[in-house]
Amino acid sequence: MQNKPVILLSLLLALFLILIVSIQASAYDAMTQVPYTDIAVTKITINPKNPELGDKVEAEITIKNLGDVTAGVTYVYGVSGPGWGFGSSNRPYCLELEPDEEYIVRMSFIASDVGGYRINARIVGVFIHDTNVKNNRRELVFNVD
Numbered sequence: 001m002q003n004k005p006v007i008l009l010s011l012l013l014a015l016f017l018i019l020i021v022s023i024q025a026s027a028y029d030a031m032t033q034v035p036y037t038d039i040a041v042t043k044i045t046i047n048p049k050n051p052e053l054g055d056k057v058e059a060e061i062t063i064k065n066l067g068d069v070t071a072g073v074t075y076v077y078g079v080s081g082p083g084w085g086f087g088s089s090n091r092p093y094c095l096e097l098e099p100d101e102e103y104i105v106r107m108s109f110i111a112s113d114v115g116g117y118r119i120n121a122r123i124v125g126v127f128i129h130d131t132n133v134k135n136n137r138r139e140l141v142f143n144v145d
Contacts, residue, residue, distance in 0.1 A: 035129070036131045037068070037069050037071045037128050038065075038130060038131045039064070039065055039071055039123050039126050040063070040064055040066055040123075040132070041061065041121045041123060041136065041137060042135075042138075043060075043138070044059065044060070044119050044120075044138055044140040045060050047059075051142070052111065052145070053111055053112075054112070056108055056109075056110055056111075057110070057117075058106070058108045059079065059106070059108065059109075059119050060104050060105070061077055061107075061119070061138075062102055062103070062104050062105075063102065063104075063121070063123070064097070064100075064101070064103075065098065065100060065101050066100070066132075067099060067131070069099060070097065071127060071128045072126070072127035072128075073095055073123060074092045074093070074123070075092065075094075075105075075121060076092050076093070077107075077122075078120060079107065079109055079118065080118050081113050081116075081144075082114065082115030082116065082117075083113065093105075113144070114145060115143065116142075117142050117144060118141050120137070120139035122138075123136035123137070
């Protein structure tokens with residue numbers, strides 16, 4: 001009968017230690033969580049939709065933060081036509097996007113040649129882990145007749 005207090009005390013001590021370890025593990029998990037986001041090139045549009053030779057083409061590229069944390073973003077974009085092009089990965093641009101914020105890149109050019117045109121954009125860097133890199137690039141291809 002004298003062992004009951006010792007056993008009870010040992011059980012209480014074991015429960016206390018389990019509780020302390022559990023609290024520490026939870027606190028460690030909370031402190032080490034890495035923020036995630038999803039930055040995407042969501043669309044590329046042109047106006048007019050079917051440009052003709054000599055038209056001024058106005059293009060918009062939409063980049064959006066689909067995540068729930070603010071993120072620094074580096075992107076590149078360009079356009080190419082028959083025998084020419086401008087913009088490339090040699091000239092990156094940087095911006096910061098709040099959650100659900102979008103940024104629109106605007107550019108214009110003259111459809112000066114008959115043939116195929118291509119507008120492309122891609123995210124080349126996100127300063128917080130990007131959960132979906134498959135939506136980090138987009139291109140629009142069209143012809144001028």
